Amino acid sequence: MTIPVMTARRAGLMACPHCGLVCRQTAKPDPRCPRCDGKVQGRKAESLSRASAYLIAAAILYIPANLLPIMQTSSLLGAKADTILSGIAYFWTSGSWGLAALIFFASILVPLLKLGTIALLTLSVHFHWGRHLHQRANLFRIIEMVGRWSMLDIFVVALMVGLVHFRGVAVIEAGPGAAAFGAVVILTILASQSFDPRLIWDREEELHD
């Protein structure tokens, strides 16, 4: 079990999410921080419904992001369209294992981990699970940290398009999957931003009361 602690909410206080100033709770509608004028809320507004809305949108776009080609190469040897997975397979078979592992991690593992973790966290808060608080808090911290690295493939495609532009010899273009994949990354970041990790711990308070 965890150490019982006094929380800001129990003490009748609220911390400004922008500058950290701890203020007394107020009955006034739409309270503002006296220091930075930011909106102060005890918990992020409609955290669970927002997080799940972004999550569902991301999960739907995850399908075209993986099925549609993200990069189209036309060269003297013919035209070729690569999805995320076929790009990784190409690296793997051509012997660049390190690169294949890196792109697999950033483009496949991280988005899946994010979708799965946010789903797990929203469900766990919705159903008031009182166990594994630390593990869930750590999971949230991990996806917050690694989420942005999924943009890697988008930047690689952008650079390849800009660099490989030799008319008649080789030209690389971005495929329709790139926009879908970019949207998945943005939506999963928005989902984890809307999720309020304090909701995980609020359960502990309920148990002590």
Place this chain on the structure above:
Amino acid sequence: MPDLVNGDAGPDVCGPSSVPPLVACPECDALHRRVPIRRGTKARCIRCGAVLYRHSYLMPRHMVPLLLGTLMVFLIANLFPIVDLQVQGLRHGTTLFGSIVALWREGRQIVAGLVFTTTVLLPLVDLLAMLALLLSWPGHSAHLWRFVRALRPWGMIEVFMLGVVVSLVKLSHMAQIIPGPALWAFAALTILLAVIVSFDPCSLWDQPAEAGP
């Protein structure tokens, strides 16, 4: 380790402000008494381990020259080609902006917009807003900080830098690669931005006696 607090000190929201020595964990809401910490260290939550606040090595007087220098590196990174490729006597190089324009022209406006926003627009706005924050201290600093904090997760120069490395490894099999000035500028920018992010202006409000400009 910070003490737990049962008090109710703190300004009323919307009311007159005075900085209380309290800090609430941003991830689990546990309340701690703020204690001064050494330079280069962080205070962590006793319950969930989240970082509560940090005391950076950087002082405000270091920040303005650092930001100006970083802006110059940012300009070099964006004005010069990242690499030139040479294939069968043909040579073609690109700047970051050139790549974005190429994406836009071939009908990938969404991807072009995404790359432009995360690698050019937001990092530039971040640097300019930080500069304005420090130069206008303490006038509008709190408002500017709120703005910088909201856009910071979307600036992705370090991810872009890794993308450059991956692209170069990918292309090194097919073409001869001639590194451009922007390649080194992006590498430097990645490090400089990591240093700038470690500076937390909140520490100025919370430890004014020690760190005020």
